[in-house]
Amino acid sequence: MKVKAVVLAAGLGTRMKSSLPKMLHPLGGRPLIAWAVEVARMATGASPALIVGPESGDLREAAGGTCEFILQEERLGTGHAVLQAANDLRGKADQILVLNGDMPLIQAGTLKRLIEQQISHSAVMTLLTTNSDQARGFGRILRDAKGEIEAIIEEAQATPEQLLLRELNVGAYCCQAEWLWQNLTKLPLSPKGEYYLTDLAALARADGERISNVEISSPDESIGINTRLHLSQAERALRQRINNAWMERGVTIIDPDATYIDWNVEVGVDSVLLPNTHLLGTTSIGGGCTLGPNTIIRDSRVGEECTILSSVIEGALIEDQVEIGPFAHLREGAHLGRGVHMGNFGEVKNSHLEAGVKMGHFSYIGDAHIGENTNIGAGTITCNFDGVHKNVTEIGADVFIGSDTMLVAPLKIGRGARTGAGSVVTKDVPEDSLAVGVPARVIRKLEKGD
Numbered sequence: 001m002k003v004k005a006v007v008l009a010a011g012l013g014t015r016m017k018s019s020l021p022k023m024l025h026p027l028g029g030r031p032l033i034a035w036a037v038e039v040a041r042m043a044t045g046a047s048p049a050l051i052v053g054p055e056s057g058d059l060r061e062a063a064g065g066t067c068e069f070i071l072q073e074e075r076l077g078t079g080h081a082v083l084q085a086a087n088d089l090r091g092k093a094d095q096i097l098v099l100n101g102d103m104p105l106i107q108a109g110t111l112k113r114l115i116e117q118q119i120s121h122s123a124v125m126t127l128l129t130t131n132s133d134q135a136r137g138f139g140r141i142l143r144d145a146k147g148e149i150e151a152i153i154e155e156a157q158a159t160p161e162q163l164l165l166r167e168l169n170v171g172a173y174c175c176q177a178e179w180l181w182q183n184l185t186k187l188p189l190s191p192k193g194e195y196y197l198t199d200l201a202a203l204a205r206a207d208g209e210r211i212s213n214v215e216i217s218s219p220d221e222s223i224g225i226n227t228r229l230h231l232s233q234a235e236r237a238l239r240q241r242i243n244n245a246w247m248e249r250g251v252t253i254i255d256p257d258a259t260y261i262d263w264n265v266e267v268g269v270d271s272v273l274l275p276n277t278h279l280l281g282t283t284s285i286g287g288g289c290t291l292g293p294n295t296i297i298r299d300s301r302v303g304e305e306c307t308i309l310s311s312v313i314e315g316a317l318i319e320d321q322v323e324i325g326p327f328a329h330l331r332e333g334a335h336l337g338r339g340v341h342m343g344n345f346g347e348v349k350n351s352h353l354e355a356g357v358k359m360g361h362f363s364y365i366g367d368a369h370i371g372e373n374t375n376i377g378a379g380t381i382t383c384n385f386d387g388v389h390k391n392v393t394e395i396g397a398d399v400f401i402g403s404d405t406m407l408v409a410p411l412k413i414g415r416g417a418r419t420g421a422g423s424v425v426t427k428d429v430p431e432d433s434l435a436v437g438v439p440a441r442v443i444r445k446l447e448k449g450d
Contacts, residue, residue, distance in 0.1 A: 003115055003174070004074055004093035005048035007042035008081050009033055010072040011057060015226050023059055025231060027104050028238045029280060030263030031062040032225060035104030043111035044097060049089060051081045077194030083184040089177070095119065096180050098197065099172040102225040105234055107174060114214045118174035123212040124204050125179075127152070127377035128172035130215060137226055138168040139198050141213070146313065149211040152198035157191065169198060170222045179209075188253070205365040236262075268304065281440075286320065295346070316348075343378070350390075366390070371397030371415065379404040383444070396431065418446065
């Protein structure tokens, strides 16, 4: 039996009080709409159709190119939104799964149960429901004396007695396709001038049809995003879900409430995450690392057995057994080889430090290539920008750069060379040579053992 998902994503989300469309607000490192698209695809095995509004360019990009986009020119309610898909989807599926794009925590397993219930019970419509004291604007489920669902009443139209009901309509439905297309045109106009999908329940009951329901497994799945408060609640719930999953896989998280891991981050076994660690974007962490406290790593790759203390890492590649921090900053294009040590208050940008390099504190390395086992003294600066161009500094292997050395690029320091403390190096230094002074000059060739 073929099932097609329809995701409702045309709403403006005015209660978010934001210039950014609601569906583009990030949750766990990706837009809300991306969560809905993925779960719909996982539940049905196919890309969903998205109902979008006129100003939907960025939304289309965030949702992904494999989705089918259907325009709702006028925002006349959820029932009207689904009706826009009738011409495109009629005859292409036996069952239609409808879900809201602003409910990112619903899991694929829950939607699969909804679909299975719909098919096995031969109902025209199966609802996803929850029992909760937190209504979050959901409609209430009305049942008759026999316990059968007879209607869904929207919160804005509910009586005081109905508002006390705890069984809520979560906003995900699975319907017989042909029954759905026929009955969407029969929906009544609400007092707000909209056509509500929830009124399908009363139509089905009036025709003597049966309505089934599935209760969600976890209360967190029912968090819908209408306000910034809801977004924070969803973020907290998702963070707990992600952190629990990593702890079950062998990662130690000292304080899960103060550890932030984006949805697509990878973390190796036996790594330890200390409080206030943020792993963001397309980051991967090897096994046996210790990260934090107060460390931010974004869009970076970290190898095995690394220690990163109270530092910021952005767009960097860090090989195995590297020590960084505290208070270090790796910027875009930084590449630290195996066993590199980077001291406190150091900064590296668009540079490759090969294996065994020791970089002292209060140093800046930008647009540079540094050979193996070179020592960068405290306070060393690569003066890489001349006001127009970013120039390159090349330092060979086994070099010793004295503290407070200024390396004025473009510049080459040969293998085994040394600079004296406080030198301003403006000219290339040959291999195995000692340069000192302001400006620095080569004073002698180094002998073995110097």
